[in-house]
Amino acid sequence: MTSTVLVISPGYPAEMPFFTRGLARAGAQVVLSSNEAEACAEAAAQLRARGLDAIALPCDVMQRTQIEALYQQTLALRERIDVLVCNAGVTPPFGPIAAASDADWDRTMTINLRSVLWITSLVIPGMAAREVAVAALGTVYAIEGGKEAAEQIGQVLATKWSLATALSLLAWYIFAPQCASTLAVIRRETGSSKWMAVTFGYMLALAYVASLATYHIALAFGAG
Numbered sequence: 001m002t003s004t005v006l007v008i009s010p011g012y013p014a015e016m017p018f019f020t021r022g023l024a025r026a027g028a029q030v031v032l033s034s035n036e037a038e039a040c041a042e043a044a045a046q047l048r049a050r051g052l053d054a055i056a057l058p059c060d061v062m063q064r065t066q067i068e069a070l071y072q073q074t075l076a077l078r079e080r081i082d083v084l085v086c087n088a089g090v091t092p093p094f095g096p097i098a099a100a101s102d103a104d105w106d107r108t109m110t111i112n113l114r115s116v117l118w119i120t121s122l123v124i125p126g127m128a129a130r131e132v133a134v135a136a137l138g139t140v141y142a143i144e145g146g147k148e149a150a151e152q153i154g155q156v157l158a159t160k161w162s163l164a165t166a167l168s169l170l171a172w173y174i175f176a177p178q179c180a181s182t183l184a185v186i187r188r189e190t191g192s193s194k195w196m197a198v199t200f201g202y203m204l205a206l207a208y209v210a211s212l213a214t215y216h217i218a219l220a221f222g223a224g
Contacts, residue, residue, distance in 0.1 A: 005020070005029070005083040006084050007020055008034070024047055024052035029054075032044050033070055034058065040057075055077065064118050086116045093105070163218060164214075170214075171207070177199065183200060
């Protein structure tokens with residue numbers, strides 16, 4: 001297992017190492033997040049002390065901007081998110097329903113429901129893009145789905161593709177605007193579809209140019 005696992009835990013992440021140790025032992029790059037920065041850092045340190053790969057990125061899931069920042073920081077440090085574990089949650093107000101304030105219910109709904117929607121809406125498009133790429137390659141090379149599909153695709157590409165082609169595809173994926181949620185955030189923050197369209201067109205053109213340039217540079221160095 002060589003995946004990046006993002007774990008969002010409650011404000012008392014003392015049990016994080018027990019929860020994530022199995023994943024880290026399997027080779028996962030674990031990213032721990034909680035609104036308690038010191039406790040979160042301590043949990044990651046405990047994993048690293050065992051020789052496991054773990055970092056801490058504090059985040060208050062009550063704040064959508066912090067969730068978006070967590071997503072961007074995780075991508076900047078790990079490049080991808082393969083597994084998302086939303087473990088943060090609070091109990092609803094105890095006692096008569098009429099006694100609960102709007103603030104109590106808003107906190108409960110935001111932590112238990114809205115925060116999960118916010119982070120999954122950011123993470124899922126990237127996961128789907130990778131699955132679409134694997135599925136498309138599997139269709140092109142007539143490979144059936146299953147646990148061995150990815151390995152079979154790798155073996156086929158190693159014989160069918162040149163190094164220049166593989167490098168050009170990597171260059172494309174670096175710049176291509178694959179994340180629909182990012183475009184949605186741009187539209188929301190700018191209040192206009194214009195800049196979303198400009199960003200999409202610009203990144204698409206940049207991906208094409210980068211892919212084409214990478215391919216020909218690789219050919220020039222004999223990687224055809």
